[in-house]
Amino acid sequence: MEITVPAVGESVTEALIAKWHKQDGERVEKDEPLCEIETDKITMEINAEAAGTLFITVREGTTVAIGTVIGVIKEGAVPKEAPTPLRREAPASTTAGPTPFLSPAVRKMAQEKGITPETLQGTGRGGRVTVDDLLNAGVGDQGPGTGKPGEAKVAVQETLFPPVPDPSGPQSGSRSPVSEGRITRIPMTPIRRRIAERLLAARQQTAMLTTFNEADMGAIIELRKKHNEHFQKKFGVKLGYMPFFVKACVEALKEFPMANSRIDGNDIVTHHFHDIGIAVSGEKGLVVPVLRDADRLHFADIEKGIATYAEKVRTNRLELADLEGGTFTISNGGIYGSLLSTPIINPPQSAVLGMHAVQDRPVARNGEVVIRPMMYLALSYDHRIIDGREAVGFLKKVKEYVEEPEEMLLEG
Structure with missing residues (x-):
């Protein structure tokens, strides 16, 4: 049974073999995770569709096209043994009966070197012919199998794992760190490259501006x-905190619909639904899964939705559909301790809200200085379709809803 890189979306054409969970020649069970692949949008695992012995044909760190066969599961095959040390002399006997099993690597190498495996005395389990048996058969001047042992070893390694493409070519090749004196160089992962492209595009292709405000979080903390x-x-x-801000943003978007719009050519497209993206930081980088129809969600639905996405990110089960179609984004840098920042728009959206850390600060209340739990809020927006007045008004509405959440936000 062949293991292929699955299609994950029309725009995804290649994937990085990020990690093999199993070794070449190891026994695997049905539905057991085999490897982790990474595209420019998501990371996902490939599971075994049958039990058997795994034979890997594409190594970690290699970028391949969608649909490429990266391994094979042989049902009923005998798992590989540890490699036998290379001998310098050919076996005393070179005649034997049929071998019980020949691995794909052995068959391919034997064919390339013109060696008939049945004529060799196998040293593997049950008398099967191993790679080292073929290497030893090529010691000395023996026709097609002639060559130095070291050269033969290189040949079989290239058979098992094809040479890694040049990183400057269409494929990224190996991601192994390369030390260069006092620095270490490692190619970007597909997701990191995609993040870099999108962030750069957001800066270059939008008239991005940021406005700031602050909210007293006392009422929410008490609730x-x-x-x-x-x-x-x-x-x-x-x-x-997030359900309060999702609901506050939905209400503000209803009053300021330009923040829930996007530019399409020479047109402005305004969405009459509220699919709110929640920025989630994972091991591979930042992703923005979307809460669909957030205006119809209860606080518990929002919390459960965010928890589900966080678990998907952690276990590499996030799907491309989870990331598509957002109309507005919320980014919470406060969970990492950020006090103030300017979030970047997530194209083709036109606005993003940045939440920050809650900090006790002195503020003026009724002519007195008091200590209150305050949070800075930042709204980055595309000035091409959102005017400063609208942006400031939107952020003030969010502030009002957060500071007085009882009537405006709580549902039952």
């Missing part, structure tokens, strides 16, 4: 203290 225990018992998830 969470009061309702979190009941909320968690009822819905099985904790009540965090």
